[in-house]
Amino acid sequence: MKIAVTLALFLCSIAVHASPSASPLDSEFSASDDSKSNFPEPEVDENGIPIGMALVDGDILIPKEQLPIYEKEGFDGLVNSEAWLNGPAWPSKTVYYATTIPSNTPQLADLNRKIFDSMNDLNQKQNCLKFVYITAPIPQRHIVFNLGQGCYTMIGPVTPGNRHDIFLSPGCTFERIPAHEVMHALGRFHEQTRPDRDYYVQINWHLIKQDCISQYMRQDGASTLGLPYDYYSVMHYSPTSCSINGAPVMQFPPHVNPYNIGRGLSLTNTDIAHIVRRYCPSG
Ligand SMILES: [Zn+2]
Structure with missing residues (x-):
């Protein structure tokens, strides 16, 4: 028994890097290369989409069996269905994460660096959730960053098991993208689809590409958590996202600087407030 406990503690100590002194940035190349061998490759189709999943709303994965609900009622149907967000959006105050992306090219090394920067930023800006780097699978639910053919993930834990996959391609190195996908993993939708967005944004529907229209549908079932609309959220x-001709598909009040919308490099104070209000509502 004693040997088993000692072994478990040893394995735990090499799998979890919680302290700043063990930052994955310090050993980026070896850490990510090691972790690649410890986590099974996700099964994906020829487009990089996990088997059994469908890509909707630009960067969101849903189980294929939920696609008819989504196509009929949008995310509102899923939010209200038993299959969606069954249980707490994230089971504990510790969010473990790993990356299986090899740092064997400058581009991929940069991608891993952006992941670690995002997670460090999350840890520095709030004390509600702790994001802890791991190098091997653990029994607790954890995020695994994988090399994909785009940037996409699920909203909250909609799939069984302890693993929540986030897919990033070499084109996902813009600083905000890893944080954006992590916010999806924590259960948050796109800001411009909030139930109250029509008070803050005017949508020019005729300028949106046909296959993008669903990305601008309002999600009346999503909660704002009582937080203000955040134009500068990640x-x-x-x-101009999804514009047919480069002209703006969203118009904003005069006090808002449209140039800064969708360009923020890191989580805003309101983004952080979303995490705290959802996961630490009592403060
Ligand atoms: Zn997204």
Whole structure:
């Protein structure tokens, strides 16, 4: 028994890097290369989409069996269905994460660096959730960053098991993207789809590409958590996202600088407030 406990503690100590002194940035190349061998490759189709999942709303994965609900009622149907967000959006105050992306090219090394920067930023800006780097699978639910053919993940834990996959391609190195996908993993939708967005944004529907229209549908079932609309959130699209001709598909009040929307490099104070209010509502 004693040997088993000692072994478990040893394995735990090499799997979890919680202290700043053990930052994955210090050993980026070896850490990510090691972790690649410890986590099974996700099963994906020829487009990089996990088997059994469908990509909707630009960067969100949902189980294929939920696709008919989504196509009929949008996310509101899923939010209200038993299959969606069954249980707490994240089970504990510790969010373990790993990356299986090899740092064997400058581009991929940069991608890993952006992941670690985002997680460090999350840890520095709030004390509600702790994001802890791991190098091997653990029994607790954890995020695994994988090399994909785009940037996409699920909203909250909609799949069984302890692993929540986030897919990033070499094109996902813009600083805000890892944080954006982590916010999805924590259960948050795109800011411009909030139930109250029509008070803050005017949508130019005729300028949106046909296959993007669902990305601007209002999600009346999503909660704002009582927080103000945040034009500069990492979860807000840029004014020209999905435009047919480059003209803005969203118009904003005069006090808002559209140039800064969808361009923020890191989580805003309101983004952080979303995490705290959802996971630490009592403070
Ligand atoms: Zn997104």
